[in-house]
Amino acid sequence: MRYHPLTIAFRIYQLVKSNFFIAILLFVLNRESEFWIWKYGRYVFLLYIIVRLISIVLSWFVEKYEWKDRVFHIHKGIFVKQSSTIPFNKVQNVTRKTTVFHKIVGLTSLTFETAMDGVEDGIHFEVISKKHADELIDLVKANQVKVSEPELVSTMELEEEVEQEPVQDSYRTVHFTPKKKDLWKASFTSLSFLAIIPIVAGLLDNIQPFLEGRFEGILQMLLDSSWLFGIMIAIAVIVAVSFGIGRTFIRYGKYEISSDATHIYIDRGILNESYFAIEKKKIQGLEMEQSFLKRLLGLAEVKLISSAKPNQEDGSVNVNSLYPFLPLESAYKLIEEILPIYQVNSQLERLPRIALWLKLFRLNWMWIIVTAVLFYFKPDFLHIAWWGWSLLLLGIILLNRILNYIHTRYVVTDDQVQWWEGGLTSRMFITKRKNIVEMSYSQSRLQSHFQVATVSTTNRSTPVHVETIQDLPLDFALEMKNWYFKRVEDVEFENKK
Amino acid sequence: MNDIKLENSLSPSFPKIRRISETIGNIIGLLVIGILFWLQSFFDWPIWTFWILVGLTVLTILGIIWSIFEPTYLYRSWSYQYDDEYLQLSYGILQKEWVTVPMTKIQSVTTSQGPILKRYRARSIKVETVGSSHAIPALEEEVAFALREKIAEFAKLKEVDE
Structure with a gap:
């Protein structure tokens, strides 16, 4: 089957979009320039665009897809014919995105992501009709479920607090939709950039002597009358704040996390709509992250660790993230509801006291290098001597380490390991023993003297997810090693002799 | 440890x-x-x-x-061990490392031999997993081949849920 004909239009649109700035640079800004880069650049650029246009049109004729017996077959290549097969059960997650382009023509896009080692990762339908997309999703899902055993359906119990919205599929449970309050909080976390204002003010103070003479008129007037300068800053802040709030509302305003017995679904977006589905058993682990600001506001981001390739086309919205601004209690509740096999413990153990000293006295190469550079150049930035900056950096590093000591907590239960760690940004990580593909621990001389060790675990993900916790008690590390050796108990083999 | x-x-x-x-x-x-x-x-x-x-x-x-x-x-610091389930490596002078990899998670195993190794009839073995790769720097040839066979045999097993 050929892809939708509008794929050509979509690809041309993408081509225009991604080359727009280069075109402006070549043909508008440097139109008159005879410098060789611009002069020949124009020809090379035109040639490139023509070749791309031809290949876009031609490739539509040769690219085909079909499915047979739970396997997708994909054919492509203009000169070198390429065909690949992707079994349905290798599909890790499903993403459906409706950008503004798709909305105008009333279509959508669809991606099945896989985690196979190879060039062709997944199947991407750039333009597809909504009906056909639904058909394909159902097709793949039906066959995935057939392979897996029905899991315990404890997610089906509806919690009273959960706002009930009309659900598309009768058996899908909605777990989270953001309320107005959450969104205001969320937009607040994007205000951290306001911190640059004092820095900019300080900078202006410093560079003023250089600017004199050049912008004498305007800048001087601005700087001289403090109220005018104040108004300017106020306007800039208001613009930036409303931009930030608007962006947050558009991006995270319409958002719905739901699940059924086997899959987790995320529907989101106002301008660019997207739908994301992942099979529960494909999830390798869970991560909960709190930046400094988010912790002040009691928010957290929950991420699913899966071996699917993160598709980063839509910029900062990470597909693996459930929702970046979940209130903490909702985050815990959400994990319990959608993935009941993970038990989030609140009783965790802390590091031994000695770990704090080890952390404080560990050498920090970044600080040493920065200090050496500062010592050599001795810059007088913002009227603070070079050693002031060095001490400031050291202070931040030490604070981060103390916080890291306070935040690091760990617990290992039956077949699950959970830990919190991190300094200014803290992070929780939970995974199951069978999902840990490699475990190691190490001890430096100092660590072995104080009977502590560094433990790290590796999970399948793209890129590979490695968790490292420093200065755990040695007893625990040894216990964990034995715990890991029991991994065989959790694992079933497909083809055991 | x-x-x-x-x-x-x-x-x-x-x-x-x-x-x-x-x-x-x-x-x-x-x-x-x-x-x-x-x-x-x-x-x-x-x-x-x-x-x-x-x-x-x-x-x-x-x-x-x-x-x-x-x-x-x-x-002196290097040692390794393998059985039906795990490959374990332990090494390091100042920084001790201990690594364990389930046999089923090993994706490929390579033995190689440069001129110096050849002179001493030894081979190095490199084991690659999803996440990383580990090398055993020098093994006697027969030992290296035996290990390679063993790993290859168990790497064939596939876990459900991959």
């Missing part, structure tokens, strides 16, 4: 092999530094490049002294 000893150790000729290859590396390093010194004086590079080169020379000399003792200690 202060000194975990796993069942097997490296080929006894490992210290020799290591010493030869380190010597070759050191000679090349010294040659490069010598050339840089010559370039520095010939082209009149700024004076700080000279001090950087002096620093490099000091580091290289320290490295050479270290490389006299290191192979023996490294040989």
